[in-house]
Amino acid sequence: MVDINKINLRLIDTTVLLIFLSLMRHRKATEVAREMGLTQPAVSHALKRLRMLYEDPLFLRRAHGLEPTSLAHELEPKIRRIVRLLSETLEDPDKFDPLSTATDLRIGAFDYELTSVIPKLVAEMRNLSPNIDVQAYPFVYSEALDALVHGRIDLAIGYFDIPQKSEASFVVEDLYTEHYVLAGRRDHPLLTANPTLDDMAQVDHLLVSPHGLIRNRVDEALRIQGYKRKIRTVVPSLFSALSIIEKSDLVVTLPERVAQTNGQRFDIVHRPLPIEDGGFQLQAVRHARNANSPLHFWLLENLRRVASL
Incomplete structure (x- = not known):
């Protein structure tokens, strides 16, 4: 068994982990500081602690912002799971049960997503939660973001170029390239x-x-x-x-x-x-008001799984 004293766990706290995930999303320290209500030196200090802990630069400075290293990409899903588990300790265990919950999940997607991702997600939902109905709406780009803002959908799937002034309103997660x-x-x-x-x-x-x-x-x-x-x-x-x-x-x-x-x-x-560069990143977007919703966490976890198939 690894001697826990050899692992400097004192360098890790929840804020550091959240800063790491925010850096993976925004790729700019200024945006992370604004999103989390921190000073930029505080973000830089947290990144320094992470670099020391993992003995890796994690984020490389580029003209367009910060570029994650291969180790940062490898750490992201693990750190996301840790944050999710911590979040679950603060949730009411009776708040959400996929087997007993009866609700509608409204998803904005367009042609590509409706033919490649939504069929798999619907099949998965029918197996895991027969009382949760999936409703897909043919929203694309700005239409989908507007529907999220006004609460007409729970999740948008597609490729999005979100304006910088609106980034704090959304939680964006990459699914695959x-x-x-x-x-x-x-x-x-x-x-x-x-x-x-x-x-x-x-x-x-x-x-x-x-x-x-x-x-x-x-x-x-x-x-x-x-x-x-x-x-x-x-x-x-x-x-x-x-x-x-x-x-x-x-x-x-x-x-x-x-x-x-x-x-x-x-x-x-x-x-x-x-x-060259003949590709795009498929993304899942939630509104920030649903960032801590157990229902939306559950939906996103299932979406990640079916998108990887």
């Missing part, structure tokens, strides 16, 4: 090998967008190299896109999990995009 791929029918000549930017500029594209014709990072990557994407069709949903590309010469840019899950169902194949 998703990457985009290029997909088309199984015998599409472009997809027999990994396509180049030149290949992509020569073929006809389908765009999935609920807001009509827009330009994104794929178009920007092509533009920088002097190319332009030929978008011939725009549809608002992923499933309509899959049905179309299965029976046409169009190709479409999709999240990789969608292409993998539906490859056999729609008889499509996919290849990596020839651009």
Whole structure:
């Protein structure tokens, strides 16, 4: 057994752990100080204690803020569990029981989340708590954040670029990183090998967008190299896109999990995009007023589990 005297537990307190988690969220000491009502020197001192304890810098200074080291990423789920256990000691044990609680959980999500995450979550909820009903609403970006502010939903799932002035109003947690791929029918000549930017500029594209014709990072990557994407069709949903590309010469840019899950169902194949940074972080967002709600903690724990499958 490890001699506990050799572990300097005196360097750890709840505030230090909360500061660590806040740094993982915000990546800026000034934002952590503002969120927790501390001075910036207090945050810096706590970070110094953590670095001494783990013998690792934990956060590296970059132009855009603080970048967590690999050890910081490894510690985050463990420290989150510790904080959760401490929080449970302060909760009324009769306050929430998933087997006996009867309520609605309202989730804002859009096409990708509705096809990849929500089905797994609903199946999990039916097994764990038959009296809790899941209601999904097709909110995206600012619509979802506005619904959280006004209490119309309990949780939003998606990719969010929350304005700095509003960050204190929300609790944001990363679920996983998703990457985009290029997909088309199984015998599409472009997809027999990994396509180049030149290949992509020569073929006809389908765009999935609920807001009509827009330009994104794929178009920007092509533009920088002097190319332009030929978008011939725009549809608002992923499933309509899959049905179309299965029976046409169009190709479409999709999240990789969608292409993998539906490859056999729609008889499509996919290849990596020839651009860098072709991904996004799927996030779960709660309003700050629900940060300590046992019901919302339970929902988030189940969401993390099904999202990792």
